[in-house]
Amino acid sequence: MVEKLLSDDEARAVLKRILALYPDAKGELQWDSKFHLLCAVVMSAQTTDKMVNRVMPSFSRKFPTPESLATAPIEEIEHEIKTIGLYRSKAKHLKATAEILVDQYHSKIPRDKKKLMTLPGVGEKTANVVLAEGYGIPAIAVDTHVSRISKKFHIVDQKATPHEVEKRLEAILPKKEWIKTHHAMILFGRYTMPARAKGDPYSYLDMQN
DNA sequence: ATCCCGAGGG
DNA sequence: CCCTCTGGAT
Numbered sequence: 576m577v578e579k580l581l582s583d584d585e586a587r588a589v590l591k592r593i594l595a596l597y598p599d600a601k602g603e604l605q606w607d608s609k610f611h612l613l614c615a616v617v618m619s620a621q622t623t624d625k626m627v628n629r630v631m632p633s634f635s636r637k638f639p640t641p642e643s644l645a646t647a648p649i650e651e652i653e654h655e656i657k658t659i660g661l662y663r664s665k666a667k668h669l670k671a672t673a674e675i676l677v678d679q680y681h682s683k684i685p686r687d688k689k690k691l692m693t694l695p696g697v698g699e700k701t702a703n704v705v706l707a708e709g710y711g712i713p714a715i716a717v718d719t720h721v722s723r724i725s726k727k728f729h730i731v732d733q734k735a736t737p738h739e740v741e742k743r744l745e746a747i748l749p750k751k752e753w754i755k756t757h758h759a760m761i762l763f764g765r766y767t768m769p770a771r772a773k774g775d776p777y778s779y780l781d782m783q784n
Numbered sequence: 785a786t787c788c789c790g791a792g793g794g
Numbered sequence: 795c796c797c798t799c800t801g802g803a804t
Contacts, residue, residue, distance in 0.1 A: 604800080620801035626791065627800095660790040664803080698802050718800035737801085761800060770798060771794080 578732060583747045586730045590748065590756055592780045593724070593763045600758035602708050604628065609684040609709045610676070611635050614644075614669055616704045617696045622659045630656055641682040644673035668696025686710050699738060713753040717741045720764025721757065727768070727776045 581589065604619065605628045606612040614634065618627045634655045638644040644652070652666040659665070672694045676682050684705065685691050691702035703716035715721070717737040725731045725740045735743070748756055768779040 602800085616800080617802095619799090621789080621799055622801095623792080623799050625799095658790060660799085661788045661801085662790075664788055668802085696802065700801060704800070716800065719798080720800065757800095765800085 578729065580729050580732065586728070586743075586747050589728045589730065589780065590744075590752075590760075594752070594756055594759045596767065596780075597759040597762045598755075600755065600762045602704070602758060602761075604708070605631055606708075607635060609705070610641055610682075612709050613672070613684055613694075613697075613701075613705050614638075616701045616708075617669055617672070618656060618659055618665055620665070620696075620701075621661060626659045630659060638673075641673040641676040644670060645677050665696065671695040672697065684709060686712070688714075699741070703741075707754045707757065711754075713750040715741050715744050715748075715753050715757045717744075718761070719770075721760050723770060724760050724764045724768065 604612070604615045604624045606615050611631065611634075615624075615627050615631055618630070637655060638647060638652070647670065649666055649670055652670055653662050656662050656665060656669075675694055676684070680690075686706070688699075688702050688706060691697050691705055692699060697705075700716045700718055703714035706712040707714045707716065717740045721744075722735075722737055722740050725744065726733050726735065731740050731743050744756070745753065763779075768776065772779065
C-alpha cells in the first residue's frame with residue numbers, strides 16, 4: 576500500500592502544534608562544560624537522560640578533563656557508568672575520544688560536525704546535540720523520539736533513516752526554529768506520545784485531522 | 785543485520 | 795514478563 580506523506584505546510588502545522596505544547600522545552604541533560612556535555616551525550620545512547628544525570632556528578636569529579644579520562648584505567652571508567660547500560664562500549668569510546676581530544680584538539684571540543692563524527696561513539700545525533708547545546712549552532716538531532724514522532728505523523732516515510740528524518744525536518748523549518756522544535760519533539764515524545772501510545776496521533780495534539 | 789546492556793515502567 | 799530509553803560500531 577502507498578503511504579501518504581504530509582505536505583510541507585501540513586508537516587509545519589503539526590510541528591507548530593508540538594512546539595505550542597512545549598514552548599520552553601530545553602535539553603534535560605546536566606553538564607558543566609562542553610567536555611562533560613560530550614561525555615553525557617555519548618552516554619545517553621539507548622538510555623534515559625535521568626540515568627545519565629545520576630552518574631554525571633561523580634563522573635565529572637573523577638574525570639574533570641580530557642587528560643584525566645584519557646589516562647584513566649578502562650575498568651575505572653566502566654565502574655563509574657555501569658548503571659547506564661552498554662557500559663563497556665561506552666567506556667571504551669569515551670576513553671578513546673578523550674585521547675583524540677588531547678592529541679589532536681588541544682583538549683577542546685570541535686565546533687565542527689564532521690570532526691565530531693570522527694570521534695569514537697559520536698555519530699550524527701550526538702554531534703548535533705553537542706553543536707546545538709554546546710555552541711548554539713542550529714541542528715536537529717534525530718533520536719528515537721524525533722524519529723518515532725516524525726513517522727507517526729507521516730512527516731517522513733516509515734522506513735526513513737535518521738539522516739533522512741533530519742534532512743526533511745531541516746528542509747521544512749526555518750533555521751531559527753530547529754533547536755527549539757527539536758526540544759519540543761523530544762518532550763512531546765517522552766511525556767505526551769511515548770512509544771506505547773496507541774490510537775490516532777492527532778488526539779495527542781488536540782488537533783483536527 | 786546484529787551486538788552492546790542496565791534500569792525503569794507497564 | 796516484555797518493551798523502551800535523546801545510538802553507534804561492526
